Amino acid sequence: MNVLVYGAPDSPALSLLRSALLPHYAVQPVSAQALAGQPWHVNCALLVVPRPGELSGGKAISAIQSYVQNGGAFLGLSAGATLSPTAASGVDPVLQFYSRPGRYLRFDSAARQDASADPTADVEDLAGNVVRGVPLDPNNTLAGFAGEAGVQVVLRYAAPASADARSAPSEDACAAAIQLPVGAGRVAVVAPDLGSPSRPPAIPSASTQSSSSDSTTPSPHVSLLHPVLASLGLRLPDSPAAITLPRPQPQFLTANPGTAGVISRITRSLAVAQAEEQGKGAAHCKGAPAETSKDAEDQTVDTLASQLSVWEDSEDTFYFWPLAGAGDAVNAAQDSHGADTELKSDQDSQEKKASHRHIVLCPDGALPSRELTPNFDLKAYYEALEVARGRAGGDNGVSPWPLGDALIYGEAVTSTQTLLERNPTFRWALPPPIVSLAYAQLSGRGRGGNVWLSPAGCLQFSVLLRVPLSKLPAQKLVFVQYLFALAVAEACEEEGVLGRHGRKVRIKWPNDVYAEVGDDDRGQKQTKKIGGILVNTGFNGPNADVIIGSGLNVLNAPPIPSLAQLLPDSNIAPPTLERTAATILARFDVMWTQFVAGGGSFEPFLDRYLARWLHSDQLVTITTVDPPLRARIVGITEHGLLRAMPESGGGIGGRYGAGSSRGGSEGQFIDLQPDGNSFDIMSGMIKAKR
Incomplete structure (x- = not known):
């Protein structure tokens, strides 16, 4: 709130x-x-x-x-x-x-x-x-x-x-x-x-x-x-x-112990990309991930970690550590925090100072000790990921490894989204899919520049995907936020999360997650926001990078609403951050594969989406037309716009149907862009976003 x-x-x-x-x-x-x-x-x-x-x-x-x-x-x-x-x-x-x-x-x-x-x-x-x-x-x-x-x-x-x-x-x-x-x-x-x-x-x-x-x-x-x-x-x-704000901690680049070669490939890709940035290798084509050199292939992760020098990017300066040096990385992160604070408080300095990020590279099959990650059990997460994949079914066919197998985890970071979005050189050196997850964010961001609060119990992570535009046209990327919201809502119905009580989790257009928390004084269902989704894209050559940021209240205590509060009986085991993250990622992985294979068509998911959103047949007042108009929401268009029909037209209309993009007279549609409008669900008002 x-x-x-x-x-x-x-x-x-x-x-x-x-x-x-x-x-x-x-x-x-x-x-x-x-x-x-x-x-x-x-x-x-x-x-x-x-x-x-x-x-x-x-x-x-x-x-x-x-x-x-x-x-x-x-x-x-x-x-x-x-x-x-x-x-x-x-x-x-x-x-x-x-x-x-x-x-x-x-x-x-x-x-x-x-x-x-x-x-x-x-x-x-x-x-x-x-x-x-x-x-x-x-x-x-x-x-x-x-x-x-x-x-x-x-x-x-x-x-x-x-x-x-x-x-x-x-x-x-x-x-x-x-x-x-x-x-x-x-x-x-x-x-x-x-x-x-x-x-x-x-x-x-x-x-x-x-x-x-x-x-x-x-x-x-x-x-x-x-x-x-x-x-x-x-x-x-x-x-x-x-109450004290946590200090930034090092982040651990980890992989599913059951999937071979993930960290080796990522580390070699980083090493080659850095060498090429410094002029030590062949010119790197920005349209594709860096390929590994023969020298890099013969070196271990620990050796490559020691060779990776300081990496300066647009937003952050990166320092890489072997797993054996994790303790030193913790101390360095604490020292860097003090330096960052001092630099950023210098009002006389007009030059932007990058923050410091310390990344510990964990070899394939190795995970950091629980003492280093006390608030998130990486072993339990990877075990839950395997279970969730068994339930989700499907086949990953667009990535070198399944989504969730490569995870960058930090106890406290500035922002999981910033790591991937605002460091383009680092991002393009990473072979996707990569998940960036943190227990606490110090400067989390929501849609439209809003602050995303990061109290204990909130699951916050970002996902990096890369897709050729030849397979997924740019105009279809608007559906990614809908697709991920659907994955979150459906994941909440899994036994590892809320089971049947997950039906109380609903979708608010275009990218919020709400929960039904009871009835108000008038007997109407009362809903509260428990999550949000932020999607950013970056284009480079023939590919598009898609960075999905997600925040979901899982274990928060009141007054912050959360998934755990939707359980009617305290004797029911509450969800965990590890199982919830694993279930969402496993379900979205299957949906993403199908979405890309279909060229970005949302048609296979539309019925499931409409069954979980809050707006079916909802009457609204649209103030983006002059004069303001009463209309009824009828669905989403094939271009990802919210479709409404003037109430005077009568009838509900189809799911996609043809119609005017501007309306006002009987029989015409009004289609609204998700990034250009604000939807006030409580009073049924759609206004221009400013």
């Missing part, structure tokens, strides 16, 4: 919320344009607006009001507010909420003059924990809330503030933060400026002091935010002070 913070990416409020909510929520900035025109409220657990009285824009304000009235949570920071019997009036719309008959929550819009001249206040939570010296804009008062039904005071001033801050020590004047219901949602208002540093430095009371000097301990301002967030229904991490 997302927590969206209105404002710039460097907003102090953004850092404050991240300190309080990671890793349970993805805290991201949101712009006024997005609030006005995007389906941001899907998967939004909380919208945060600093100084909400200054917010402008009628469409954005209307969207916020609708979000809260329909059950959303809103937090106004550094805000003054009044509960008034009348609504605010004026030419320009202002943000206000209709609380109940005769009660309007209005935000004060007085402009702040000089923040450095603000007085300070001592603020306490209801447990008596005090934080001193919190900045307070004199204009930020909370008035009219005393004695009102449903109003909850969450924070108080520990002592009377200055006369400039409050006119009298009434119940209203003592309130530093309140929370109240608005429609089906909730609104909280915090008057003090928790996003600014304290003056003097905040000194917690004896009840909040800690003997630890660990820099990861949350600031006192974050501790004040905790009860406010809890009052809005958010679930906080159990031990915020103990």
Whole structure:
């Protein structure tokens, strides 16, 4: 779930919320344009607006009001507010909420003059924990809330503030933060400026002091935010002070012990490609993987690993290690992390600095010890892969080895997708298929540049495939995201994952994975996002590289929905990361082989896809046409577009059928591109993606 913070990416409020909510929520900035025109409220657990009285824009304000009235949570920071019997009036719309008959929550819009001249206040939570010296804009008062039904005071001033801050020590004047219901949602208002540093430095009371000097301990301002967030229904991490972001770890290039020669071929290909890059070999044709030289064929993996020198690519600098040097690789990765952090924080340097990646080459038949990969059992994964292949059937005929047999695994990496997508020289030297999998990602990416949160229990990996364009035309690559989503949904129904309970896993167009988590108050099925798919392509000569990134919540604890939570009985064995990954890859391998053999036709998979997606016969409002049009979703076209039919046309239509790519009159279709539109499943709105 997302927590969206209105404002710039460097907003102090953004850092404050991240300190309080990671890793349970993805805290991201949101712009006024997005609030006005995007389906941001899907998967939004909380919208945060600093100084909400200054917010402008009628469409954005209307969207916020609708979000809260329909059950959303809103937090106004550094805000003054009044509960008034009348609504605010004026030419320009202002943000206000209709609380109940005769009660309007209005935000004060007085402009702040000089923040450095603000007085300070001592603020306490209801447990008596005090934080001193919190900045307070004199204009930020909370008035009219005393004695009102449903109003909850969450924070108080520990002592009377200055006369400039409050006119009298009434119940209203003592309130530093309140929370109240608005429609089906909730609104909280915090008057003090928790996003600014304290003056003097905040000194917690004896009840909040800690003997630890660990820099990861949350600031006192974050501790004040905790009860406010809890009052809005958010679930906080159990031990915020103990949360630390993992450091990057080395990645292990491994292979299925039952498949001979995989690592040898990959390592030799890397060695030859590097030699050619350095001018030591014959010119390398970029349209195909590097071929091995006779000298390389006669050398062992360990010998080649020692000969591979530092490899600089567009995004990363690679260092290669033999398995015997894995301990040194761990230490080097830790040292490199400090160097990377220092380089990237140098604001005076305009030159891009590549990150360091340390890769340990494990010889064929050898796997790293569990001490080096404590969160992912590679032996169990490869065993599960063999079992899953037996169930999936089919025959791999487009690759030198089955998908999943070559795996680059890291306990903590920057991004599995970045490794393959943004290092083109390294990527083209790799003979596919290759899987890049990590237990934790430090900068995971989703579609459209969104952050992909990487909490414990999430299965995150990327797949590198290479296919000749003569076999799979470029225009058919749009179906890859649909194909992989289908593989994920079907894999969840396997006994090694969820069995029959996997039928609750559904597909949301174009590339999200959802789960049915029960019924809402109206008896309608309630769905939540549990995964996403990101597909990137790169063209070089006659071939196309397809990089599929996948994130799936498998074992996550609430509030993050996951596969394990779909099991009705705690006595049922939950899925594992190893079995889930193996089952998805085995199933997709068979589908990919059939897809390429059919020249990219999605027809053999269409019935299975439509049986698992969320949109059959769904009524939507399409705003990409003028005027907006009510239409009914009827399927996917042979070009991978979402097909809708104007409701006035009557009837459901065919799966592929002919029709106009633009519609509006009876009998015509409207076809929508997956990369050009956003689909708000909750309200049935299709909008142009911006």
